Amino acid sequence: MTTQTSPARHPIRKLLVANRGEIAERVIRSARALDIATVAVHSDPDADALFVEAADEAILLPGAASADTYLRGDLIIEAALATGADAIHPGYGFLSENAGFARQCAEAGLIFVGPPVEAIEAMGSKIAAKELMAKAGVPVLPGATIDDTDEVDAVAVAAMADGVGYPLLVKAAFGGGGRGMRIVRDADEVVDAVTGARREAASAFGNATVFLERFVENPRHVEVQIFGDTHGTVVHLFERECSIQRRYQKIIEEAPSPAVDEVLRARLGEAAVAAGAAIGYTGAGTVEFVMAPNGEFFFLEVNTRLQVEHPVTEEVTGLDLVALQIQVAEGEPLPAEVLEARIAGHAVEARLYAEDPAADYLPGSGTLHRFRIPDLPSVRVDTGVRDGSVVGTNYDPMLAKVIAHGRTRDEAVRRLARALAEAQIHGLVTNRDLLVAILRDPEFVAGATDTGYLTRHPPATLVGTPGKDVIAVHTLAAALAGQAARRAGAPVQRAVPTGWRNVVSGPQRAEYRIGDTDVDIAYRITREGLTAEVDGTPLTGLALLAARPDLVDLRVDGVRRRVHVHTVGDAVYCDSVLGGTTLTERPRLPEPGSGAAPGSLLAPMPGTVVRVVAEQGQQVEAGAVIVVFEAMKMEHSVRAPIAGTVAELSVRTGQTVEAGETVAVIAEEEA
Known part of the structure; x- marks a missing residue:
C-alpha cells in the first residue's frame, strides 16, 4: 500500500454512462444506490x-x-453537457482506455470516472509499459523491440531472438486480440514469424512495430485487482485466475486463484501495487501477469479500466467496485473496508456468449426468444438481455455473466454448473454447453488449468453430440407437446387426442431435425397408454403422465423426466435434466421448390462481404475459401464443403448479406 496527500472533493450528481449492455446496466445500478x-x-x-x-x-x-455511436467521444460529451451530467463512466471497451477521450472530458469540465490521462497514456504502448514496470521492480519477461521503421535484417533478428531465448512470442506493440502474434520455437522460424507479424500488425493497427518476448510454456493467466485514490493510496484486492480462454479471450474467471498460496499472493500484490504507484494510478485497474508452473510470474499489461470479470472480486470481498470508482472520482479516500479487505470464500464467473464453439466460435445473431437463468442461492446474473432481445452483428455477442459464490471453490463451481445447466436460452446458439462441460471436467475441478486448456480439450471433445436417450426423450416430448397444442386450439372435442379413431389405424407421425440429422417419431395414445418409436425403434417402459404445450411429464425406459417445451414457429426448444435441445420441425408436405439448391453455400450470420475469393466457373478444392465477410468486428470465411465448380456466385464485395442467404453454389465434380 502507498499513501500521499489530499485533494478537494467534487460530488457527482448526474452520471452519463458511455457504454451499453450489461456493464451499462451494472453502473446505473450502483449509481442509483448512491442517489446519483x-x-x-x-x-x-x-x-x-x-x-x-x-x-x-x-x-x-x-x-x-x-x-x-459508442466510439463518438464528441457526441457523448455533447450528450453529457446537454443533460447536465457532471461525470462520465466509460465502462469497459469502447472509450474506456482512450486517453484522448479522458482528456476531452477534462477540457469540457467533466469528471472521467477512471485513471488520470497520464496513466492511460503510460500503458498505451506495451513496449514503454514494460520498460516502466522493469524500472519499478515489477518482474518482466526478457524481450527486444523491432520498430515500425526498422528493416527486417535476418542476422539482426536472429541475434535479438538468441538474446531473448526460445521459445519466444512475437507480438504487435500497438494492439491485441491475438493479431500480430506468433509463437516461435527455433531460429529457423523467427524471420518469417517477424515478417508475418509486422505485416498483420500494420494492417490491423496501422503500426508494424513488434517485440520479441520469452514465451512461457503452459502458463496461467493471473491478474491482480488494484485500486488507487486521489490521496496517493494504492492497494490490491487480491488475484483472479483467468486461464480458460478461447482466441485469447477469457470465458471463465475465478477468485482467488487455485494456484496461489498466501506467500505468492503477497508477492503478486506487492508487484501490482508497485505497478500502480509507478504510474500514479487512481480508480479501478488490473495488473495482468503470466505465471509459470513453478510460480514465477511476469508482467503482461495494466488494464486501465474496470474488468469484465470484476464481479468475482466483488463476491469474495463484499465490495461494490463501481461504487468505489465513483467515490474515488469524487475525491473520496479509499474507505477502511478496502484498506482492510479480506477474501471470503470463492467465486467463479462464466461468460455466456451467442457463439458456436463447434464452428470455431462463430458469433451468432438473431432474436433471443427466451432467456432464463434459474434463481439459485449465491448465483448472480449480470446481463443486458431478456426475452425478445435482438442480438445484432455490430457489438460483442456476450449475453450475460453468470457468477456463483461458495464457501469453497468446489461449492462455487458446482453452483455455477447447475445454474448454467438449468438455463433456458432459446433462439441463438450459445457456448452454454461448453461452459457446463468445462465446469464439470475433472481437470478443471482439480484446478489444473492453464491457457492451453481448450487446445488440449477442444469443444467437440468436451461437449460431444446428443446421445440416443436425449434424442428419444426430447423428440417424443416435442411431438406430444405439439399434439397438446393442437388439441388446445381445436374448436371442438379438445379432450380427444389427435389421431384418435374408434378403429385402430396408423400412428401419429412427426419429423424433426437436430443439427444435420433427421429424426422420425411415430406415436399412438390409446386406452392402454402411450406407444412410440424413434426412427423405427420401439421405446420401452413408456408412460405419459401429463402433456401440455409447454410441459411434458413422461417415463421412458422406466425413468420419469419433465421436459419443458417452447415452440417458436418451426423451432422447438426442449429443456430437461438431460440438457437443452433445439429441434426444427420438418414439414410433412414441403412446398415444391422450397429449400436451397444442392451445393448452396449459405451465410451463417448477417454481415458485409469484404472479399470474393473465387470466380464463377472456377474449379475449387474442398475447404477452399469462396467468400469472406465481416460481422461483429471479425472476419469469417465461407468455404467449399466439396471439390467442384463454382456454378453460381451471387454476392459482391461491399454487399450486406442476411443469415441463411445463398452466397454461392458449388457443383460437385462427377466421378
Whole structure:
C-alpha cells in the first residue's frame, strides 16, 4: 500500500454512462444506490435495451456501428453537457482506455470516472509499459523491440531472438486480440514469424512495430485487482485466475486463484501495487501477469479500466467496485473496508456468449426468444438481455455473466454448473454447453488449468453430440407437446387426442431435425397408454403422465423426466435434466421448390462481404475459401464443403448479406 496527500472533493450528481449492455446496466445500478441520477447513450438498435430503461434519461446516438455511436467521444460529451451530467463512466471497451477521450472530458469540465490521462497514456504502448514496470521492480519477461521503421535484417533478428531465448512470442506493440502474434520455437522460424507479424500488425493497427518476448510454456493467466485514490493510496484486492480462454479471450474467471498460496499472493500484490504507484494510478485497474508452473510470474499489461470479470472480486470481498470508482472520482479516500479487505470464500464467473464453439466460435445473431437463468442461492446474473432481445452483428455477442459464490471453490463451481445447466436460452446458439462441460471436467475441478486448456480439450471433445436417450426423450416430448397444442386450439372435442379413431389405424407421425440429422417419431395414445418409436425403434417402459404445450411429464425406459417445451414457429426448444435441445420441425408436405439448391453455400450470420475469393466457373478444392465477410468486428470465411465448380456466385464485395442467404453454389465434380 502507498499513501500521499489530499485533494478537494467534487460530488457527482448526474452520471452519463458511455457504454451499453450489461456493464451499462451494472453502473446505473450502483449509481442509483448512491442517489446519483443517470444518463444512458444508445444506438438505434439499443433503443429498447434494458440499460436504456434503467437510466433516468437517455440520448440517442444515431446509427448502429460502434464507430458511429459508442466510439463518438464528441457526441457523448455533447450528450453529457446537454443533460447536465457532471461525470462520465466509460465502462469497459469502447472509450474506456482512450486517453484522448479522458482528456476531452477534462477540457469540457467533466469528471472521467477512471485513471488520470497520464496513466492511460503510460500503458498505451506495451513496449514503454514494460520498460516502466522493469524500472519499478515489477518482474518482466526478457524481450527486444523491432520498430515500425526498422528493416527486417535476418542476422539482426536472429541475434535479438538468441538474446531473448526460445521459445519466444512475437507480438504487435500497438494492439491485441491475438493479431500480430506468433509463437516461435527455433531460429529457423523467427524471420518469417517477424515478417508475418509486422505485416498483420500494420494492417490491423496501422503500426508494424513488434517485440520479441520469452514465451512461457503452459502458463496461467493471473491478474491482480488494484485500486488507487486521489490521496496517493494504492492497494490490491487480491488475484483472479483467468486461464480458460478461447482466441485469447477469457470465458471463465475465478477468485482467488487455485494456484496461489498466501506467500505468492503477497508477492503478486506487492508487484501490482508497485505497478500502480509507478504510474500514479487512481480508480479501478488490473495488473495482468503470466505465471509459470513453478510460480514465477511476469508482467503482461495494466488494464486501465474496470474488468469484465470484476464481479468475482466483488463476491469474495463484499465490495461494490463501481461504487468505489465513483467515490474515488469524487475525491473520496479509499474507505477502511478496502484498506482492510479480506477474501471470503470463492467465486467463479462464466461468460455466456451467442457463439458456436463447434464452428470455431462463430458469433451468432438473431432474436433471443427466451432467456432464463434459474434463481439459485449465491448465483448472480449480470446481463443486458431478456426475452425478445435482438442480438445484432455490430457489438460483442456476450449475453450475460453468470457468477456463483461458495464457501469453497468446489461449492462455487458446482453452483455455477447447475445454474448454467438449468438455463433456458432459446433462439441463438450459445457456448452454454461448453461452459457446463468445462465446469464439470475433472481437470478443471482439480484446478489444473492453464491457457492451453481448450487446445488440449477442444469443444467437440468436451461437449460431444446428443446421445440416443436425449434424442428419444426430447423428440417424443416435442411431438406430444405439439399434439397438446393442437388439441388446445381445436374448436371442438379438445379432450380427444389427435389421431384418435374408434378403429385402430396408423400412428401419429412427426419429423424433426437436430443439427444435420433427421429424426422420425411415430406415436399412438390409446386406452392402454402411450406407444412410440424413434426412427423405427420401439421405446420401452413408456408412460405419459401429463402433456401440455409447454410441459411434458413422461417415463421412458422406466425413468420419469419433465421436459419443458417452447415452440417458436418451426423451432422447438426442449429443456430437461438431460440438457437443452433445439429441434426444427420438418414439414410433412414441403412446398415444391422450397429449400436451397444442392451445393448452396449459405451465410451463417448477417454481415458485409469484404472479399470474393473465387470466380464463377472456377474449379475449387474442398475447404477452399469462396467468400469472406465481416460481422461483429471479425472476419469469417465461407468455404467449399466439396471439390467442384463454382456454378453460381451471387454476392459482391461491399454487399450486406442476411443469415441463411445463398452466397454461392458449388457443383460437385462427377466421378
